[in-house]
Amino acid sequence: MSLTQTLALPTIRQSFTIDYDYQVAFTRGLFQLDNPTFLEVLRTDGTQGPRKLLFLVDDGVSSAHPHLSEQIRAYCAAHPDVLELRGRPVILPGGEQCKNDFSHVETVLMHIEQQKIDRHAYVIAIGGGAILDMVGFAAAIAHRGVRLVRVPTTVLAQNDSGVGVKNSVNFFKKKNFLGTFAPAVAVLNDANFLGTLEDRDWRAGIAEAIKVALIRDANFFDWIEDHTVALNQRDLPTMEQLIHRCAEHHMEHIATEGDPFEKGSSRPLDFGHWAAHKLEQLTDYSVRHGEAVAMGIVLDVAYSHFSGRLSAGAMERIISGVRKLGFALSHPALYNPAGTGLRAEIWDGLEEFREHLGGELTIMLLDRVGHGVEVHSMDRELLDQSLLSLPRP
Numbered sequence: 001m002s003l004t005q006t007l008a009l010p011t012i013r014q015s016f017t018i019d020y021d022y023q024v025a026f027t028r029g030l031f032q033l034d035n036p037t038f039l040e041v042l043r044t045d046g047t048q049g050p051r052k053l054l055f056l057v058d059d060g061v062s063s064a065h066p067h068l069s070e071q072i073r074a075y076c077a078a079h080p081d082v083l084e085l086r087g088r089p090v091i092l093p094g095g096e097q098c099k100n101d102f103s104h105v106e107t108v109l110m111h112i113e114q115q116k117i118d119r120h121a122y123v124i125a126i127g128g129g130a131i132l133d134m135v136g137f138a139a140a141i142a143h144r145g146v147r148l149v150r151v152p153t154t155v156l157a158q159n160d161s162g163v164g165v166k167n168s169v170n171f172f173k174k175k176n177f178l179g180t181f182a183p184a185v186a187v188l189n190d191a192n193f194l195g196t197l198e199d200r201d202w203r204a205g206i207a208e209a210i211k212v213a214l215i216r217d218a219n220f221f222d223w224i225e226d227h228t229v230a231l232n233q234r235d236l237p238t239m240e241q242l243i244h245r246c247a248e249h250h251m252e253h254i255a256t257e258g259d260p261f262e263k264g265s266s267r268p269l270d271f272g273h274w275a276a277h278k279l280e281q282l283t284d285y286s287v288r289h290g291e292a293v294a295m296g297i298v299l300d301v302a303y304s305h306f307s308g309r310l311s312a313g314a315m316e317r318i319i320s321g322v323r324k325l326g327f328a329l330s331h332p333a334l335y336n337p338a339g340t341g342l343r344a345e346i347w348d349g350l351e352e353f354r355e356h357l358g359g360e361l362t363i364m365l366l367d368r369v370g371h372g373v374e375v376h377s378m379d380r381e382l383l384d385q386s387l388l389s390l391p392r393p
């Protein structure tokens with residue numbers, strides 16, 4: 001038999017599924033000694049003996065909550081049969097900078113290695129969406145994936161980014177270029193963290209709630225409108241309800257819509273996001289993700305109207321709702337130098353958005369409040385018209 005002839009060996013096929021099961025719990029005072037939430041998550045993980053724990057904390061959180069490290073130490077010391085704290089909690093710079101500089105991933109990996117965190121041990125990430133994305137990425141690639149518990153500390157991380165299954169860092173100056181789909185063991189939302197947020201971070205996460213309400217839940221949009229004053233006055237119970245409803249939608253989408261790891265081209269939860277991601281990058285991330293999403297939503301709402309899908313009344317209602325919550329409706333970086341339409345780089349963001357997903361361009365628009373429709377192309381002139389219809393920044 002010659003080297004190019006093959007034996008008639010049959011192809012071997014296999015197919016398997018992996019079940020994911022995780023909880024998003026809501027509490028206050030997660031590391032107070034009498035709070036069982038954290039302990040119970042670990043106690044019921046099927047592992048025997050003390051679980052090794054490495055904590056990584058956003059510096060914005062550690063400076064606003066100076067007793068957190070000591071609280072964590074005392075909590076672990078009170079339950080030595082289950083919890084084994086490895087080293088001191090590691091403080092890392094919070095905000096988008098931690099996703100822009102790969103050395104932070106290396107730092108997390110180094111601590112994982114030094115503290116002997118294996119696949120039965122835990123990385124616990126405490127912080128905003130950026131830290132959770134970056135630490136989650138490091139945890140997913142160390143030993144091909146160590147256990148992760150997320151403790152989100154911003155509104156946006158508690159209602160959206162932290163409850164999902166993705167992690168990432170920015171690379172080649174592209175947002176979320178590196179990342180994996182890797183669900184956490186649990187997401188533990190402690191509302192007490194929200195009290196120390198800057199006003200802009202308290203508000204930014206509301207954009208994701210508006211997003212989910214507009215594409216799938218008209219009653220929730222009514223609710224947000226009715227609670228605008230309470231939200232603007234930083235009423236914590238109102239915010240806890242908003243976060244719970246939004247997280248519920250997010251989880252339901254992941255669990256029931258058949259594409260948790262986004263293999264297809266459709267991404268309804270990215271309504272308003274194509275322009276937002278580009279705007280974040282063009283402003284060097286001085287515009288927060290949620291702030292950019294609010295502007296992206298307003299642009300796509302105007303486009304939904306000018307492309308004949310959404311009524312003028314619905315458009316005006318949505319834009320007025322977004323404004324009353326204190327969001328800026330547009331930003332100078334969205335405009336071309338002559339101010340006559342969309343900046344070229346924002347338009348190019350549409351193709352970058354497609355490339356990130358792969359497959360056919362799929363953009364969510366609205367045909368009414370609470371109902372999204374997908375389209376596969378956008379018209380540049382209509383986009384210019386939509387932008388120019390908005391109040392100038």
Ligand SMILES: NC(=O)c1ccc[n+]([C@@H]2O[C@H](COP(=O)([O-])OP(=O)(O)OC[C@H]3O[C@@H](n4cnc5c(N)ncnc54)[C@H](O)[C@@H]3O)[C@@H](O)[C@H]2O)c1
Nearest residue numbers: 060094095096128129130153154156161166193196197289
């Ligand atoms: N993985 C996903 O599916 C997903 C989804 C949406 C957004 N994201 C990502 O989330 C990130 C945005 O997250 P974010 O809006 O939480 O902002 P962020 O993580 O950038 O945090 C904003 C600021 O708040 C500080 N901070 C955090 N918690 C605090 C607290 N309790 N008190 C005081 N200060 C605190 C941080 O130090 C930071 O300076 C972006 O990188 C975005 O791409 C990821």
Ligand SMILES: [Zn+2]
Nearest residue numbers: 160208289293
């Ligand atoms: Zn988002």
